[in-house]
Amino acid sequence: MEPQKKANLLALIFAILGIAFGFVFWSLSSPSVTVIGEDVTVGRNLTVNEKVGIGTPNPTQKLHIYGDSGSQRIRIESSGTSSNDQASLQLVAGGKSWISWVSGDSDQLRFFSSTLNGNVVTLTSAGKVGIGTTNPNYKLDVSGDINIGGSSVYRIGGTPGISLSCNAGQTPSGITISGGIVTSGGSCLTIGTITGVTPGTGLTGGGTSGNITLSADTNYLQRRVTGTCQAGNAIRVINADGTVTCEPIVGGINGSGTANYIAKFTGANIIGNSQIYDNGTNIGIVTTNPQVKFEVSGGIRLNTTESKPACDASRRGTLWFEQSASGTDDYLWACMRNASGNFNWVLVARGG
Secondary structure, X not given: OOHHHHHHHHHHHHHHHHHHOOEEEXXXXXXXXXXXXXXXXXXXXXXXXXXXXEOOOOOOOOEEEOOOOOOOOOOOOOOOOOOOOEEEEEEEEOOEEEEEEEEOOEEEEEEEEOOOOEXXXXXXXXXXXXXXXXXXXXXXXXXXXXXXXXXXXEEEOOEEEEEEEEEOOOEEEEEEEOOOEEOOOOOEEOOEEEEEEEOOOEEEEOEEEOOOOOXXXXXXXXXXXXXXXXXXXXXXXXXXOOOEEXXXXXXXXXXXXXXOEEEEEEEOOEEEEEEEEEOOOOEEEOOOOOOOOEEEOOXXXXXXXXXXXXXXXXXXXXXXXXXXXXXXXXXXXXXXXXXOOOEEEEEEEEOO
């Protein structure tokens, strides 16, 4: 039998077997259309050189899904619950990629840009949209500048509200309000002409036009206060001539001190000098001329009955006096680090 006839015969036999198993293949030696009538499991890669139709034998696109009625959809699912478990759809053109994706740990739909290497738009299940942010707190939450085109009008319920206009060079010229201003109470303030100023009540009329003249007494305008109050008193009244009326501070603090001395309470409500002197560089106790960072004129007593803590980097350089019980020597220790980098309490002196 000729080779071509053998090939046609084998194709016919294969087609008959396909019909028996629910498959129909239209082909001779080079099949062009395959219709699959049963479930198919593909264990490895599946390559289709032309078009795939689901519900239609005549696909017009690379993937064509058709249904006579009902909802037709594509489902991409990940059963994981971590941020790395994602269901996504990637679109690539000219080397640029956009990915719409959801992750297992967040009920959000995000759009990722390969050019920006980040998420651009986020939609939450609460009906909020974020641009430049993945955590929108409002119906529209934008992280960054917003550019509004000229003559754009914002409407509420279809009614024109606020319109923004710009002059040449994109310099904002202001905000134009049409129809009125809605107050916090829900009422509308109409826009008209300002007609005057009524003492005690303010402006009469209203709008964007009209002239108002304000008079001011320059003898009192921006008057400087010239009076002072003693320590322990506060200004109660600023008089017309700039002087002040003072009154004692009830329960307040008064007193005086000397420069560079740290203050202390010398009485219930009185501030005075302590024995600590700070010249801005060194601190002295019972001396006004400290020559080192901390200088004491007199003795320093270390007295403790507490247990000595562990010597570590935070206590490096600490002196610790160990006051022992009667009949036992006292010890003076220093927390130091040795050449090996270990911290230890080193005995400086012993009472015996």
